Amino acid sequence: MQTSKGWAHRHTSKADNMHQADPLKNTLLRELLENVPPYKHPRIQDILLTSGQTLFENKAPMRHLYFPTSAVVTRTYLATCGHTAEMGMVGHEGVVGISIFLGASTANNAALVHVDGRALRMEAPLALHCFNTCEPFRRVVLRYARAMICQISQLAVCNSLHCIEKRFCRWFLMTLDRSGSSEIALSHHFIAQMLAVRRESISSTVANLQREGHIVNDRRRVRLVNRAAMEALSCECYDMIGAEYASLLGEQGRRSRWPKYTPS
Numbered sequence: 001m002q003t004s005k006g007w008a009h010r011h012t013s014k015a016d017n018m019h020q021a022d023p024l025k026n027t028l029l030r031e032l033l034e035n036v037p038p039y040k041h042p043r044i045q046d047i048l049l050t051s052g053q054t055l056f057e058n059k060a061p062m063r064h065l066y067f068p069t070s071a072v073v074t075r076t077y078l079a080t081c082g083h084t085a086e087m088g089m090v091g092h093e094g095v096v097g098i099s100i101f102l103g104a105s106t107a108n109n110a111a112l113v114h115v116d117g118r119a120l121r122m123e124a125p126l127a128l129h130c131f132n133t134c135e136p137f138r139r140v141v142l143r144y145a146r147a148m149i150c151q152i153s154q155l156a157v158c159n160s161l162h163c164i165e166k167r168f169c170r171w172f173l174m175t176l177d178r179s180g181s182s183e184i185a186l187s188h189h190f191i192a193q194m195l196a197v198r199r200e201s202i203s204s205t206v207a208n209l210q211r212e213g214h215i216v217n218d219r220r221r222v223r224l225v226n227r228a229a230m231e232a233l234s235c236e237c238y239d240m241i242g243a244e245y246a247s248l249l250g251e252q253g254r255r256s257r258w259p260k261y262t263p264s
Helices: 027-033 098-102 124-133 135-161 164-179 188-195 199-211 227-233 237-253
Strands: 045-049 054-056 064-068 072-078 084-090 110-115 117-123 183-185 215-218 221-224
Touching: 027 135, 064 072, 064 124, 072 164, 084 135, 084 164, 084 188, 098 124, 098 135, 110 164, 117 124, 124 135, 135 164, 135 237, 164 183, 164 188, 164 199, 164 221, 164 227, 164 237, 188 199, 199 215
Parallel strands: none
Antiparallel strands: 045 117, 054 110, 064 117, 072 084, 072 110, 183 221, 215 221
């Protein structure tokens, strides 16, 4: 279950090793690894997550948990009518599969990668063992669970009360904060699915923001140009969600620690 190195890498080439995930970049894993001796570090696997990859299907058994370091994963709901909507976003501040710690063994919604990046994967029984035996890890996981509940609740309010432009700005900034990049490669169709609106509405919104000089949209990539303007245009949900994470996760969860890229 454990290795002499503390945590296990997958087999990679020398070039690929340059891009391996650092487990200390994930808020929850950092708390675990800093509070147990190196020889007790759990076995975790460094993996690359790719956009469009499904980590969990709804109602499927959760055999692994995923701790992103640079990837961004969205929890999605698929309605019987075929429409999809985002329920929450997970990056390096959290874990995909948190319901394992709350007594569930199957996923209550799907988990879809929407930004390429790296993550650390841990077998579910081992993660639960760490939760039960390492009190600092258990505390931070429970605080994160509360933060995620607050995010889900705030997104429900956001989708009910705010216009598409404000919702797009909030979603775009939240994605960049978690990916550590100034741009994302996503289609308008995918963004529309996440925000539960028509694709044409997203295309119109992106065009308007580009015309105003706040973003650049080129070849299925959307790049941030003016962060201050985007934050001003975003609804209050962006700041409220960020403040909640800072309050519950302390310094490690502060939005100011998440890379914010504004081109010069």
